[in-house]
Amino acid sequence: MVGFTPDSADAVRPAELDEVELYHSHSWWTTWVFSQDAKYIGIQYSLTALAIGLVGLVLSWVMRLQLGFPALFDFMSPGMYLQFITMHGMIMVVYLLTALFLGGFGNFLIPLMVGSRDMVFPYMNMLSYWIYLLAVLVLVASFFTTGGPTGAGWTLYPPQSVLSGTPGQQTGIVLMLISLALFIAGFTMGGLNYVVTVLQARTRGMTLMRMPLTVWGIFVATVLALLAFPALFVGAVMLLFDRLLGTSFFMPTIVELGQQLKYGGGSPILFQHLFWFFGHPEVYIVALPAFGIVSDLISVHARKNIFGYRMMVWALVIIGGLSFIVWAHHMYVSGMHPYFGYFFATTTLIIAVPTAIKVYNWVLTLWRADIHLTTPMLCALGFIVTFLNGGLTGLFLGNVVVDVPLSDTMFVVAHFHMVMGVAPMMVVFGGIYHWYPKITGRMLDETMGKIHVWISFLGAYLIFLPMHYVGLVGVPRRYFELGETSFAPASVQTLNAFISIMGFIVGAAQVLFAYNIIRSLSKGKPSGGNPWRACSLEWQTPQTPPVHGNWGEKLPVVYRWPYDFSVPGAEQDFIPQNVPAPSRAPPLAGSPAS
Amino acid sequence: MSVIIAFVVVMSAMAAWWLSRQNLASKPWLDVGEIGEVRDTGASRIPTAKLGLWLFLAIVCAALALLVSAYFMRIAPDWRRLPEPPLLWVNTGLLILSSFALHRARVAAQRDQVERLRNSMMVGGASAVAFLVGQVLVLAQLNAAGHFVAGNPAVAFFYLLTVAHGLHLLGGMVALGRASARIWRGAEASQLRLSTELCATYWHFLLAVWALLFGLLLLTGRFAEFAQDIADFICRTPGA
Numbered sequence: 001m002v003g004f005t006p007d008s009a010d011a012v013r014p015a016e017l018d019e020v021e022l023y024h025s026h027s028w029w030t031t032w033v034f035s036q037d038a039k040y041i042g043i044q045y046s047l048t049a050l051a052i053g054l055v056g057l058v059l060s061w062v063m064r065l066q067l068g069f070p071a072l073f074d075f076m077s078p079g080m081y082l083q084f085i086t087m088h089g090m091i092m093v094v095y096l097l098t099a100l101f102l103g104g105f106g107n108f109l110i111p112l113m114v115g116s117r118d119m120v121f122p123y124m125n126m127l128s129y130w131i132y133l134l135a136v137l138v139l140v141a142s143f144f145t146t147g148g149p150t151g152a153g154w155t156l157y158p159p160q161s162v163l164s165g166t167p168g169q170q171t172g173i174v175l176m177l178i179s180l181a182l183f184i185a186g187f188t189m190g191g192l193n194y195v196v197t198v199l200q201a202r203t204r205g206m207t208l209m210r211m212p213l214t215v216w217g218i219f220v221a222t223v224l225a226l227l228a229f230p231a232l233f234v235g236a237v238m239l240l241f242d243r244l245l246g247t248s249f250f251m252p253t254i255v256e257l258g259q260q261l262k263y264g265g266g267s268p269i270l271f272q273h274l275f276w277f278f279g280h281p282e283v284y285i286v287a288l289p290a291f292g293i294v295s296d297l298i299s300v301h302a303r304k305n306i307f308g309y310r311m312m313v314w315a316l317v318i319i320g321g322l323s324f325i326v327w328a329h330h331m332y333v334s335g336m337h338p339y340f341g342y343f344f345a346t347t348t349l350i351i352a353v354p355t356a357i358k359v360y361n362w363v364l365t366l367w368r369a370d371i372h373l374t375t376p377m378l379c380a381l382g383f384i385v386t387f388l389n390g391g392l393t394g395l396f397l398g399n400v401v402v403d404v405p406l407s408d409t410m411f412v413v414a415h416f417h418m419v420m421g422v423a424p425m426m427v428v429f430g431g432i433y434h435w436y437p438k439i440t441g442r443m444l445d446e447t448m449g450k451i452h453v454w455i456s457f458l459g460a461y462l463i464f465l466p467m468h469y470v471g472l473v474g475v476p477r478r479y480f481e482l483g484e485t486s487f488a489p490a491s492v493q494t495l496n497a498f499i500s501i502m503g504f505i506v507g508a509a510q511v512l513f514a515y516n517i518i519r520s521l522s523k524g525k526p527s528g529g530n531p532w533r534a535c536s537l538e539w540q541t542p543q544t545p546p547v548h549g550n551w552g553e554k555l556p557v558v559y560r561w562p563y564d565f566s567v568p569g570a571e572q573d574f575i576p577q578n579v580p581a582p583s584r585a586p587p588l589a590g591s592p593a594s
Numbered sequence: 595m596s597v598i599i600a601f602v603v604v605m606s607a608m609a610a611w612w613l614s615r616q617n618l619a620s621k622p623w624l625d626v627g628e629i630g631e632v633r634d635t636g637a638s639r640i641p642t643a644k645l646g647l648w649l650f651l652a653i654v655c656a657a658l659a660l661l662v663s664a665y666f667m668r669i670a671p672d673w674r675r676l677p678e679p680p681l682l683w684v685n686t687g688l689l690i691l692s693s694f695a696l697h698r699a700r701v702a703a704q705r706d707q708v709e710r711l712r713n714s715m716m717v718g719g720a721s722a723v724a725f726l727v728g729q730v731l732v733l734a735q736l737n738a739a740g741h742f743v744a745g746n747p748a749v750a751f752f753y754l755l756t757v758a759h760g761l762h763l764l765g766g767m768v769a770l771g772r773a774s775a776r777i778w779r780g781a782e783a784s785q786l787r788l789s790t791e792l793c794a795t796y797w798h799f800l801l802a803v804w805a806l807l808f809g810l811l812l813l814t815g816r817f818a819e820f821a822q823d824i825a826d827f828i829c830r831t832p833g834a
Contacts, residue, residue, distance in 0.1 A: 120642045188653060196646050205632045209622045226649070227605065230657035231598075234664065241754060246744035249668060265672035265747065270664055273595055277660070309622060317613065324602045557632055561622035581626040 022549055023122045036122035037548055041129050042107030045099055052136050053096035057507055059088040068500025070481050078480035079167035082151030089154030097424055101289040106194045106218045112538035113215045115203025115556045117549045119193040131186030135179045142175040150176045158250040158271050162243050177236040184233045194222045205558030212536045212562045216313055217292020220320045221285045228281035235274035276327040284323040290427035294380045297430050298362055300534045301377035302369035303573050305563035308361040315354035322351045332400050333407045341400040348398035375449035379430025382457040383423050390419025411471025414464045422460040437531045441544050442524030448516040452509050459506035466495045533574045536562035540576050601659035647792050651799050665751055674746040679735050685728035692721035693801040696794040703790040708783045715774050729760050755807050766796045
């Protein structure tokens with residue numbers, strides 16, 4: 001049955017829509033550098049994002065050196081510390097995670113998973129990557145300008161970000177804002193591609209409800225991003241006006257060093273609204289693709305259909321919608337009307353419902369499944385646990401009365417690192433371990449992979465659990481040095497040193513990951529086309545790695561959903577999506593869940 | 595932020611309407627087709643480029659809604675009413691002419707009338723350029739009259755909104771230029787149906803946006819007073 005070839009598609013009626021015209025490259029440059037093939041663009045995006053992510057990682061090391069051992073190193077000034085936290089935050093959230101999940105995974109996986117030959121606007125897709133690269137370069141350039149990068153904190157709040165006391169006020173903030181505007185312009189080009197490809201370029205039989213949850217996650221996240229990024233764009237441009245042209249959109253009347261500045265009447269709170277109208281959906285722009293990918297990883301590596309597929313899709317959509325009406329929970333301490341706080345706390349807590357549905361469904365998928373503890377599965381399990389832990393502290397911070405004393409403490413830092421840092425990175429690792437064989441045709445080394453994942457996972461907990469405690473006793477974030485206080489016991493410094501050492505160990509484990517990726521390119525075990533015995537379309541390509549156009553002469557035809565694992569009566573424990581039901585036989589029941 | 599919230603509500607309603615037609619309540623685990631039994635994907639018959647343009651316009655609308663939200667939120671006691679340069683009315687007329695010309699171009703392309711298509715595109719392009727030049731002149735006039743960008747928030751918003759609108763029109767000019775180049779190279783009118791349709795849609799959209807922005811700018815002073823009255827009314831202690 002599994003041996004059914006796509007030739008059987010001859011009997012089906014022609015496609016409803018004409019095939020997309022495929023661009024063919026004519027030179028080395030257009031094949032390897034200015035490629036319009038989504039797979040190459042995805043790899044370009046991923047490598048660039050991982051490279052800049054490495055910069056972010058090194059910045060975190062330097063910060064931890066300062067926090068853990070303040071008396072030992074004197075090379076870092078308070079200003080540098082602020083610059084490093086700012087760049088670390090922005091790099092990790094926007095330039096690494098957003099770019100990697102949507103630009104990297106999105107580009108590589110969407111066309112393959114929905115059965116199309118490429119994205120629908122390949123030229124624009126290529127431009128998207130090059131503008132992203134330009135944005136990254138502009139950002140990096142700020143390290144080398146007078147005054148260095150901005151030290152305003154990743155939220156870039158005015159008036160602080162524009163005032164001369166803030167590091168990087170001369171050029172750093174300008175380059176940061178330009179870089180963000182470029183990033184958003186580039187992303188919009190890519191994002192339109194992802195959405196329209198999902199809407200229009202699915203192969204025959206690929207209904208929306210037969211799409212893998214990875215595609216659903218990336219699709220909903222892209223819609224969120226397309227609607228949320230304009231807020232950051234508008235905020236960035238207006239702040240740029242304030243900084244360069246002297247307007248007062250956000251800048252209030254202010255006295256600096258005894259001198260009244262030319263600004264007046266602007267509203268810093270307006271910037272906060274714009275920033276967080278983007279900033280909160282951004283959490284889900286990162287989380288939703290992770291939700292999708294982890295669903296697929298669990299299903300494949302537990303040899304069981306995903307539990308509650310429909311609920312999973314609906315939850316993605318509902319979370320996406322709700323994420324637009326919770327932004328002000330980041331602004332409880334901005335002096336907003338208490339009734340607004342009440343409203344935003346309620347909407348925030350409501351998000352826990354669809355999110356909990358997802359967590360339950362993952363756990364129920366694992367229930368009595370044939371769990372293979374492969375590296376991708378370890379990552380998926382790590383994600384579930386971490387997201388749950390991070391989500392629980394989110395319940396604390398979503399409540400106004402609890403948030404107010406915890407605001408701007410290390411507790412907040414620990415919370416968002418768990419939920420937005422460690423959890424999505426576990427999925428990134430899992431995704432790479434899972435799809436690397438499709439990208440390269442070779443397996444990553446499992447032993448090295450497991451060592452890497454276990455160190456990263458346990459290390460992350462040893463970093464962030466103590467950090468919650470440090471925050472609870474009141475240690476504020478963004479402080480170069482705590483000094484002597486009446487509230488922080490001496491053990492806080494011991495914990496800080498411990499956290500830093502763990503940070504270095506986790507960071508060092510990433511070297512092993514990089515080594516594994518590079519070594520396996522030539523020395524990895526050949527993977528074959530479908531090493532994980534998965535059902536979704538990307539594993540059914542005629543060649544591995546897939547060639548330009550993905551599918552050879554004929555596009556695949558889809559007959560079933562992507563989770564037909566362990567179907568009773570089937571020859572193997574998986575049935576690919578392009579395998580039809582046997583003729584004149586009652587349709588196969590998908591699983592016990594059906 | 596009420597404007598952007600209203601926009602999100604409208605977009606959510608549209609998304610909900612679309613999703614309600616996508617059979618999201620189906621049970622895919624039960625739905626296995628035999629050979630020849632291929633489910634309709636539900637993809638729209640709308641050309642891909644057209645769908646892409648509409649989505650792009652939705653994104654521009656999001657940015658616009660945010661700018662208008664910011665505009666209302668920034669109205670404060672330091673807001674000074676902006677003068678209304680008469681040239682703005684001329685510019686508005688030019689943009690209407692441009693939009694109308696592209697509508698004619700679209701009709702001509704549908705009817706395979708090459709000559710009329712060429713003329714309409716030329717008129718559309720020329721009047722759009724004239725509009726942009728006119729906008730630059732308005733900014734220069736304001737500057738000359740002492741209304742500098744950093745002067746007061748009304749002027750700052752006027753600069754920001756007109757420049758943003760102008761840049762979008764400039765982007766449209768690239769697409770229009772490419773379509774025009776094709777027709778001058780001898781393409782058939784029928785080959786340009788989609789391009790002219792997309793250009794016309796984009797131009798109508800930008801005209802609508804300009805009408806909204808212009809209306810907003812005209813009403814600003816009056817609105818500021820009105821908003822102040824409303825704020826006073828709300829903040830008044832009951833019984834005082």
